[in-house]
Structures are given as structure tokens and as C-alpha cells.
Amino acid sequence: MATLWNALAPGEALNLPAVLDRTALLDALSVLTTNATIPAPATRHFTWPWKKLRQSRGWSQLEVFRRLSKVAANEGVRLPEWPTFKRNLCRWESGTVKASPFYEGLLGRLFGLPGWGVVEAAHTTELW
Structure with a gap:
């Protein structure tokens, strides 16, 4: 041995x-x-604080869904039905699951986050 x-x-x-x-x-x-002597490499990536971003605007989860549906429709994409989206949004907001790059992009555009582009001015009046 x-x-x-x-x-x-x-x-x-x-x-x-x-x-x-x-x-x-x-x-x-x-x-x-x-007897592990070498710590595991950090695999945690930055996660946007979706819940804080939503709450800072006074939006409910349903309001995020409505607004994000419009952003997605402007890009030719259809979101899943509300119950499925709500389950995913809860996971993203709690940090249990990281949003996919696709949804990060949509949410980033909705919230006007740097690097995700801005919702076009023509559509802004519809969303806000």
C-alpha cells in the first residue's frame, strides 16, 4: 500500500x-x-443580478415576460409559454441556473446592459 x-x-x-x-x-x-492539496479551479462565472435589475425597475416577473416577449418578437423569436418561462426566470434570478447566452442576450437588451446592445428607439415606446 x-x-x-x-x-x-x-x-x-x-x-x-x-x-x-x-x-x-x-x-x-x-x-x-x-487529501486534496490543490483547490479545484474556480468555475463560477459572472451572473447578472436579474432579480435586482427587475426589482429596481418595479417590474413583476410577468412584466419581464411581456416586455421580453416583445424584444424577442422584434428579433423573430418566440418565447416559451408563461409557466415555462416563469420557472426558468426563477432559476436565473436565484442563481440556481445560469441563463443561456441566448437568454442573457435578450435580457441584456431588455435591461440595457453594456455589451448587449440597446433596444431600438422605434421599439422603445412599445416596451416602456
Whole structure:
């Protein structure tokens, strides 16, 4: 087992025998899960604070849906029905799920966020 322990040491090449018995495999898994010396890389990406953006305008979730439907229609896209959209919006607002690039773009344009473009002036009166 000392050989297996050394094989799993940080900075060492992982040289394990081709076949491990059950005990050796459990020991190896135990070492991998309890002696992690290198932190996992940060995979968290920036998430827009959709709920704060919505609330700062005094909009309900239904109002976001109505306005976003118009933005989407101007781009030739149809949003899903309200119950489906509401479920997704709740997930985006809570940070449980990150909005896809498609929806980030639509929401970004709706809220006038930098980098997403602005809703055209001709359509602004319809939305606001």
C-alpha cells in the first residue's frame, strides 16, 4: 500500500497497477477524496443580478415576460409559454441556473446592459 500512497502523492506521476483489488481501490479513492492539496479551479462565472435589475425597475416577473416577449418578437423569436418561462426566470434570478447566452442576450437588451446592445428607439415606446 505504501507504493499506492506514493503514487498518489502530489507532484508525482500516477502509476497504478493495471488491476487493483477492492481494498486497494477503496484506499486510493479515500486518498483522492480526503487529501486534496490543490483547490479545484474556480468555475463560477459572472451572473447578472436579474432579480435586482427587475426589482429596481418595479417590474413583476410577468412584466419581464411581456416586455421580453416583445424584444424577442422584434428579433423573430418566440418565447416559451408563461409557466415555462416563469420557472426558468426563477432559476436565473436565484442563481440556481445560469441563463443561456441566448437568454442573457435578450435580457441584456431588455435591461440595457453594456455589451448587449440597446433596444431600438422605434421599439422603445412599445416596451416602456
